[in-house]
Ligand SMILES: [Zn+2]
């Protein structure tokens with residue numbers, strides 16, 4: 001797999017969605033978790049594009065085609081999807097994006113284009129382990145490390 005999966009503009013996005021839903025079914029079957037209709041709807045909504053969606057964007061989208069879901073049930077569904085590795089949280093934006101990485105072999109760095117808002121995942125390699133051990137050298141034991149980069153994607157850079 002390509003180390004940095006920036007989705008190409010104009011690609012067949014229905015393929016991304018299909019692939020993600022298939023992965024969701026498999027992940028849930030493997031872990032014995034239930035992909036309830038709400039969890040599935042939330043996943044589809046997050047996966048609508050490669051841009052990050054806030055919880056309230058998701059609520060608005062779901063409210064267009066059905067009853068307005070309660071924020072707490074959306075947050076719970078998002079938590080579940082994160083646990084299954086299907087959705088990532090963009091901490092700096094308090095928003096969520098569907099995983100495009102397939103299998104995770106370690107930590108991922110999220111790359112966020114501040115122009116078009118597209119989000120891609122990059123394999124962090126040893127970078128997170130390196131940060132963790134530097135922190136440990138300072139006597140700090142970390143349990144959560146978030147690495148996010150904001151900048152300009154190749155497509156937006158080309159237009160400039
Ligand atoms: Zn796509």
Ligand SMILES: [Zn+2]
Pocket residue numbers: 085088098099100101102104108121
């Ligand atoms: Zn991912």
Ligand SMILES: [Zn+2]
Pocket residue numbers: 113114115116117118152153154155156157
């Ligand atoms: Zn861009």
